[in-house]
Amino acid sequence: MIHKWTRTAAVATCLGVGLVGWATFSKAQPPSTSEPTLPAIPVLPKQNLTIPTSGLPKAPPSLQVPEPDVTLPSISPSTPQTKPADPTLKPLTIEPITDPRDAKKPEPAKTLMVTPTTPAAIKPIEPSPLKEDPIELKPTPSMTLGSPAPMSMGVISKQDPSIALEWTGNQAVKLGQPTDYVLHVKNTCPSALQKVVVQVRLPKEVTVGGVEPKPEMIEGVMLWELGTVMPKQDKQLRIKMTTLTKGDLNCQAWVTFTGSSTMKLMVREPKLAVKASAPEKVLMGDPANITLTISNPGDSTTDSVKLVATLGEGLEGVRGNKMMQEIGSLAAGETRTIQLPCVSKAGGMQKCEIYVEGEGGLKAVDTVAVNVVTPQLNLEVLGPKLRYLDKKAVYTLKVTNPGDAPANNVFVTDIVPAGFKFLQADAGGQHDAGSGAVKWFIGEIAPGQSKEVRVELMAVNQGEHLHKVVATGSRGVKTEKEMATKVEGLSAIAMEVTETENPVEVGHDTTFEIRISNSGSKAEEAVKLVCTIPAQMKLKGVNAPVKYDSVGNELVFEPLSKLNPKGDVVFKVTCTATAKGDARFKAAISAASMVEPLIKQESTKIYED
Numbered sequence: 001m002i003h004k005w006t007r008t009a010a011v012a013t014c015l016g017v018g019l020v021g022w023a024t025f026s027k028a029q030p031p032s033t034s035e036p037t038l039p040a041i042p043v044l045p046k047q048n049l050t051i052p053t054s055g056l057p058k059a060p061p062s063l064q065v066p067e068p069d070v071t072l073p074s075i076s077p078s079t080p081q082t083k084p085a086d087p088t089l090k091p092l093t094i095e096p097i098t099d100p101r102d103a104k105k106p107e108p109a110k111t112l113m114v115t116p117t118t119p120a121a122i123k124p125i126e127p128s129p130l131k132e133d134p135i136e137l138k139p140t141p142s143m144t145l146g147s148p149a150p151m152s153m154g155v156i157s158k159q160d161p162s163i164a165l166e167w168t169g170n171q172a173v174k175l176g177q178p179t180d181y182v183l184h185v186k187n188t189c190p191s192a193l194q195k196v197v198v199q200v201r202l203p204k205e206v207t208v209g210g211v212e213p214k215p216e217m218i219e220g221v222m223l224w225e226l227g228t229v230m231p232k233q234d235k236q237l238r239i240k241m242t243t244l245t246k247g248d249l250n251c252q253a254w255v256t257f258t259g260s261s262t263m264k265l266m267v268r269e270p271k272l273a274v275k276a277s278a279p280e281k282v283l284m285g286d287p288a289n290i291t292l293t294i295s296n297p298g299d300s301t302t303d304s305v306k307l308v309a310t311l312g313e314g315l316e317g318v319r320g321n322k323m324m325q326e327i328g329s330l331a332a333g334e335t336r337t338i339q340l341p342c343v344s345k346a347g348g349m350q351k352c353e354i355y356v357e358g359e360g361g362l363k364a365v366d367t368v369a370v371n372v373v374t375p376q377l378n379l380e381v382l383g384p385k386l387r388y389l390d391k392k393a394v395y396t397l398k399v400t401n402p403g404d405a406p407a408n409n410v411f412v413t414d415i416v417p418a419g420f421k422f423l424q425a426d427a428g429g430q431h432d433a434g435s436g437a438v439k440w441f442i443g444e445i446a447p448g449q450s451k452e453v454r455v456e457l458m459a460v461n462q463g464e465h466l467h468k469v470v471a472t473g474s475r476g477v478k479t480e481k482e483m484a485t486k487v488e489g490l491s492a493i494a495m496e497v498t499e500t501e502n503p504v505e506v507g508h509d510t511t512f513e514i515r516i517s518n519s520g521s522k523a524e525e526a527v528k529l530v531c532t533i534p535a536q537m538k539l540k541g542v543n544a545p546v547k548y549d550s551v552g553n554e555l556v557f558e559p560l561s562k563l564n565p566k567g568d569v570v571f572k573v574t575c576t577a578t579a580k581g582d583a584r585f586k587a588a589i590s591a592a593s594m595v596e597p598l599i600k601q602e603s604t605k606i607y608e609d
Contacts, residue, residue, distance in 0.1 A: 161259025271298030489522030
C-alpha cells in the first residue's frame with residue numbers, strides 16, 4: 001500500500017515556539033544563533049552514506065496517490081512486515097535528532113515534529129530582495145485623501161510567515177527494498193521567505209540510494225540551502241531509502257528560514273505658500289489695505305501656521321508697524337484670504353514684508369510695495385530787501401506743488417509786518433486790519449503747477465521787518481516761508497546861500513546867509529560847513545550855531561552832530577567890500593551820508609563911486 005503523511009511547521013511572529021525564521025514589523029531579523037540541543041545518534045559508516053547522483057526516478061507514480069483513510073501501524077523489529085498494515089497500530093514516530101556537531105547521546109524517541117534550529121555550520125545569509133508585490137495599506141475611514149494617516153501605535157501590517165514540511169511515500173516498507181520518498185517544502189504564507197534551509201537526518205538503519213537535488217552532507221545530516229521560497233511555492237526533495245532492519249524508524253526533517261513583513265507607507269507632503277497684493281497707488285492719508293492669500297498646495301495638512309507682517313515706516317496698521325496672527329491648520333489644497341488694514345502716513349514707495357511659517361520647518365515669504373502719492377507745497381517770496389521810509393514795496397508770493405498728487409483747498413497767508421502799511425492785493429486777497437494778515441484762496445494746484453499772488457505795501461517804520469508767508473492745503477499739507485525787508489530813512493541835505501546887499505559899493509558891508517536843511521526822513525550826522533571869502537572882501541563878523549576857525553580866506557566851522565529830518569540851521573557871515581569887481585562867495589557842506597560835498601557860490605557886484 002502507498003501511504004502519505006504530513007507534518008507542518010508553522011512559524012508565528014511570536015517567539016514562543018522557538019523558530020529561527022520569524023517575521024519582523026519593519027525588516028527581516030537575522031536568524032537566531034541559538035541552537036536546540038538534540039540527541040546525538042551514531043554516524044553510519046561513510047560507505048553507507050554514499051549517495052548516487054543518477055538513476056533516481058524523477059516522478060514515480062507511487063508518490064501521487066491520495067491520502068489513505070486508515071492509520072498505518074508502526075513497524076516493530078520483532079514483527080516481520082509480511083502482512084498488510086494493521087489499522088490499530090500507532091502512528092509513525094521518529095526519533096528527535098541532534099545537530100551532527102553536538103556530542104550528546106541520543107534521547108528517547110518522540111513524535112515527529114518540525115524543530116526549528118540553525119545548525120552551526122550554516123552561515124547567516126542575507127535575505128534576498130522581495131519579489132512579491134508589497135501589501136497595500138488601505139486608509140482607515142477617518143483618513144481623507146491629502147491628510148496624513150492618524151498617528152497610532154496599532155498594527156499597520158501583520159503577516160505570519162510559515163513553511164509546511166510534508167513527506168509523501170509508503171509508510172510501510174519492506175526490509176531491504178529501496179523505496180522513493182518526497183519531502184515537500186511549501187511556503188503557506190502570502191509573502192516570500194528568505195534563507196530557507198532544510199535538514200534531514202535518517203536513522204543509521206537506513207541507507208540512501210539517491211537524492212535529488214544533491215544535498216550537502218554535514219556529520220550525517222543532509223542539508224539543502226533553498227534560498228528564497230515564493231508564496232505558495234512547493235520545492236520537492238526526492239530521497240531513495242533502503243531499510244537495513246525492521247522495526248519503527250524515525251526519519252526527521254526540520255527547516256529554518258527568515259520571514260519578512262512588508263509595510264506600505266502613504267507619504268504625503270504638506271506645503272505652504274503666500275501671496276501679498278496691495279493697491280498700486282494710494283493718496284497719503286487714505287487706506288492702503290493689503291490682501292494676503294495663504295495656501296497649502298500640498299497633499300497633506302499643514303499645521304501650526306503663523307503669520308508675521310512687517311510694514312514700512314510710511315504704513316501703519318491697527319497694531320503698529322508689525323502684526324502677528326495665528327492661522328491654525330490648512331488642509332491640503334486649502335486657501336485663506338486675510339485683509340491687513342493699513343493707513344498711509346508718508347509718501348513714496350512703502351514696503352510690506354510677509355513671513356508665514358508652519359509645522360515641520362515650512363515657511364513662505366513675499367513682499368509687496370505701495371506707492372503712496374502725496375501733494376506738496378513750496379513757497380517763494382519775491383520782494384525788496386531794502387526800502388526807504390514812505391516808499392512802496394510790491395511782494396510776489398509763488399506757491400508750487402512738486403508732489404505727485406493734486407493739492408486741494410490751498411490757502412496763502414502773508415502776515416504784514418508792523419513796518420509796512422497795506423495798500424492793495426490782487427487775486428481776491430483779503431486784508432484783516434486786526435491781525436494785519438492778507439489771505440488768498442488758491443483752490444487746487446495740480447502736480448508740478450505753480451500759482452502767484454501779489455500784495456502792495458508801504459514802508460512806514462524803519463528797522464528790520466519780517467514777512468511770514470504760510471501755504472496750507474488738505475490732508476495736512478503745509479509750508480512756510482519768511483523774508484526780511486530793511487526799512488531805512490533817507491536824509492536829504494540842501495543848502496541855500498543869499499546875501500543882503502548886491503551890488504555893494506566899496507567900503508560898504510553885505511551879509512551872506514547860508515541855510516542848511518534836511519528835507520529827508522532820516523537825521524543827518526556830522527554836517528560840516530566851510531566858507532571861502534572872495535579877495536574883494538574882508539571878514540567883518542560871523543553869526544553861527546557852532547564855533548569856527550579862520551584859516552586864510554576860509555572859515556571852517558565845527559561839524560553839527562545831527563541835523564534832524566525837516567530841520568535846518570542858518571549861518572551868517574558879514575563881509576566888507578574892499579575893491580570893485582565881480583566877487584564870488586563860496587560855501588561847501590559835507591555830511592556822514594554824503595559821498596561828495598555840496599558846493600554853492602554867490603556872485604556879488606562891487607562898484608566904486
